[in-house]
Amino acid sequence: MIFRVAIPTPLYRLFDYRPPIYGPETAEPGCRVRVPFGRREVIGVLVSLETESDFPLDKLKPALELLDTEPVLTADLFRLTSWAAHYYQHPIGDAMQQALPVLLRQGQPARFQHQTLWQAAADAAVDQLSTRAERQRELLSLLLEHPQGISTDALRAEGGNPTLLKTLADKGLAESFEHHPVLTHSDDRGADVLREAPLTLHDEQLAAVEAVNQAQGFTPILLEGVTGSGKTEVYLQAIQRCLEESKQALVLVPEIGLTPQTIARFKARFRVPVLALHSGMTDRQRLDAWLWAREGSARILIGTRSAIFTPLKTPGLIIVDEEHDGSFKQQDGFxxxxxxxAIFRAREHDIPILLGSATPSLETLHNALSGRFQHLRLTRRAGNAKPPKFELLDIRQQTLDAGLSPPLLKRIHEHLARDTQVLLFLNRRGFSPALVCHDCGTPVDCTRCDARMTLHRQPPHLHCHHCDRQTPIPRHCAQCGSGQLRPAGSGTERVEDRLAVHFPDTPILRVDRDSTQRKHALERIMEQVHQGEPCILVGTQMLAKGHHFPRVTLVAILDADAGLFSADFRGMEKTAQLILQVAGRAGRADLPGEVVLQTFNADHPMLNTLVHAGYDAFAREELQLRRGGHLPPFAHHCLIRAEATRQGLAENFLLSLRELAQQQQLLPQGAQCIGPFPSLMEKRAGLFRAQLLLQAGQRKPLHQALAVLIGLMQAHPEARRVRWTLDVDPIDSY
Incomplete structure (x- = not known):
């Protein structure tokens, strides 16, 4: 018997080992194996058991240890990671490692961490202790108050003295026992899964819930609902049916910032255990949640993109909220x-999957329009809320004060006078995006990137948001020696400063990565907003989605032109999605909402289509343009990225790769290479970057071509000097 093992390396292959000398007699694919690899010991995943190898048996090393008696990668996760590794052309060993919690990658056992708890003996009583043993009596009283057991840390927190536990144990009054955390269970049958009654649905919501509940087997459903239309209530009532059938539901959300409020709403509705899975958890918390999901105790799982690899004992429904969001795409490594x-996994489990968005990605919308996905619509807002009114505010010939035009300042005054709230959106944090010499015009650039250094005032410093380089603010221009260095352009800090001058009696709340770094900072800001007092919110994309601000009646987008003329063909789609997501914060309750877009291009055709005809009309026009340009979803792309420490090296590497493939006629018919060309930001974090686009009308020739190019890159003589990566179905072109 030969172990064929997937090891986390950059190599696109599996490795053969003899079975360990000592250990269990049986092994199954999906179990972890500790093996020697070069001079190291690594944790791999057993892929198969073979009887033959390409190498002589006496040349194979024995595996050191079989770590599991049953697979940690369940059969469905094994198929998911194997398919994903093939589709995204990624080494299978690394793909399988990504599907495991960190502690399992390190070789820790796949079990809960046992904790020592203390409890009072069965017949123990405080009167059995002398009245002079006051501290012992207090400790025993605490133990009697916790018949299920209590940890030493918890005893100490309640004022007890854990050092006296041994004394009580010697007297037969206390005893310790091993315990692992258990999720509380409730009766899952019928209406008992509910903690509170569901909300009344309008006809479109009701039709959506019925469509999900009546879905038989694998059914991909796009739920396209305008912001504020009650998509979350549809999710909750669809999950209710899933729970009543004693199944589990997996809910994917794009960002960790949306997870706490989503969890709070789900816990308020259901009695069953609801667990979060996100990058903010400790390794131990992550493993415990993973184990609870695997054993079926966790009935609802809510998490960011990596939660898709969570094992489920009884899967019943998968929901992807804000399915268009770019955060669902991992941008490095795997x-x-x-x-x-999620769609592949729903097909494997033969269960429905619900994709929700107010602004669906064009790929998903194309699948719905072509009949591959069921298409449900929510065209009106829940309750009495009306859609906001849009206005394109032409700021040509206007004098701007930190990006604020006089008509906009007047509009803000009017809304604050009505005791309502205002939200201003600017997707640039910091005080100013550039610091420029007023004498010679030279900006302060990052020495490691082709980018300007952003000026921050709190605390004062220059910061490159691409490589994270930070420096003090210079006193003189490095080019001409002048001391006339001045900020150019506006970021959220500068807008906040100017608003404080115009509205001195109104709280200005800034929400960006800098202002919310401290723990619970965002929660405190949200609490202040929900108190309903007049205020002005200024923020970046953190404010764009998922938040419910019933008192916000004016939303202003200070730079609606960002992305209109992007070199990325997805730029217009992303701009439209962002504009509508931000606009959706206005008028979500009984108060009417208004959305103002400051623009230098008030006559832009696509912008007018979006504002006056809606996202559906915009998306259909954009799809027609994509079809004419043979762009996704009507073609399939892969970006081959290369980076090196010397300029030109990465581009030459990709050029020789393309020439080799063309000279030897290795590319299949239907696949073509475009480029190579420097990345939009050629120099980043000290490395010079280039990219080669591989395009095909069908997926099969694209993957055939990738297999050829991977072989050429691995054998290329310059491969050690150039770092290359593949990005199948890229969503960013930078």
Whole structure:
């Protein structure tokens, strides 16, 4: 018997080992194996048991240890990671490692961490202790108050003295026992899964819930609902049916910032255990949640993209909220898209999957329009809320004060006078995006990137948001020696400062990565907003989605032109999605909402289509343009990225790769290479970057071509000097 093992390395192959000398007699694919690899010992995943190898048996090393008696990668996760590794052309060993919690990658056992708890003996009583043993009596009283057991840390927190536990144990009054955390269970049958009654649905919501509940087997459903239309209530009532059938539901959300409020709403509705899975958890918390999901105790799991690899004992429904969001695509290492893996997984489990968005990605919308996905619509807002009114505010010939035009300032005054709230959106944090010499015009650039250094005032410093380089603010221009260095352009800090001058009696709340770094900072800001007092919110994309601000009646987008003329063909789609997501914060309750877009291009055709005809009309026009340009979803792309420490090296590497493939006629018919060309930001974090686009009308020739190019890159003489990566179905072109 030969172990064929997937090892986390950059190599696109499996490795053969003899079975360990000592250990269990049986082994199954999906179990972890500790093996020697070069001079190291690594944890791999057993892929198969073979009887033959390409190498002589006496040359094979024995595995050191079989770590599991049953697979940690369940059969469905094994198929998911194997398919994903093939589709995204990623080494299978690394793909399988990504599907495991960190502690399992390190070789820790796949079990809960046992904790020592203390409890009072069965017949123990405080009167059995002398009245002079006051501290012992207090400790025993605490133990009697916790008949299920209590940890030493918890005893100490309640004022007890854990050092006296041994004394009580010697007297037969206390005893310790091993315990692992258990999720509380409730009766899952019928209406008992509910903690509170569901909300009344309008006809479109009711039709959506019925469509999900009546879905038989694998059914991909796009729920396209305008912001504020009650998509979350549809999710909750669809999950209710899933729970009543004693099944589990997996809910994917794009960002960790949306997870706490989503969990709070789900816990308020259901009695069953609801667990979060996100990058903010400790390794131990992550493993415990993973184990609870595997054993079926966790009935609802809510998480960011990596939660797609969570094992489920009884899967019943998968929901992807804000399915269009770019956060679902992993942008380094194993570049998978969680939405697409969720669709594959739903097909494997033969269960429905619900993709929700107010602004669906064009790929998903194309699948719905072509009949591959069921298409449900929510065209009106829940309750009495009306859609906001849009206005394109032409700021040509206007004098701007930190990006604020006089008509906009007047509009803000009017809304604050009505005791309502205002939200201003600017997707640039910091005080100013550049610091420029007023004498010679030279900006302060990052020495490691082709980018300007952003000026921050709190605390004062220059910061490159691409490589994270930070420096003090210079006193003189490095080019001409002048001391006339001045900020150019506006970021959220500068807008906040100017608003404080115009509205001195109104709280200005800034929400960006800098202002919310401290723990619970965002929660405190949200609490202040929900108190309903007049205020002005200024923020970046953190404010764009998922938040419910019933008192916000004016939303202003200070720079609606960002992305209109992007070199990325997806730029217009992303701009439209962002504009509508931000606009959706206005008028979500009984108060009417208004959305103002400051623009230098008030006559832009696509912008007018979006504002006056809606996202559906915009998306259909954009799809027609994509079809004419043979762009996704009407073609399939892979970006081959290369980076090196010397300029030109990465581009030459990709050029020789393309020439080799063409000279030897290795590319299949239907696949073509475009480029190579420098990345939009050629120099980043000290490395010079280039990219080669591989395009095909069908997926099969694209993957055939990738297999050829991977072989050429691995054998290329310059491969050691150039770092290369593949990005199948890229969503960013930078």
């Amino acid at each position: 570049r998978y898209h969680a939405r697409d893996l």
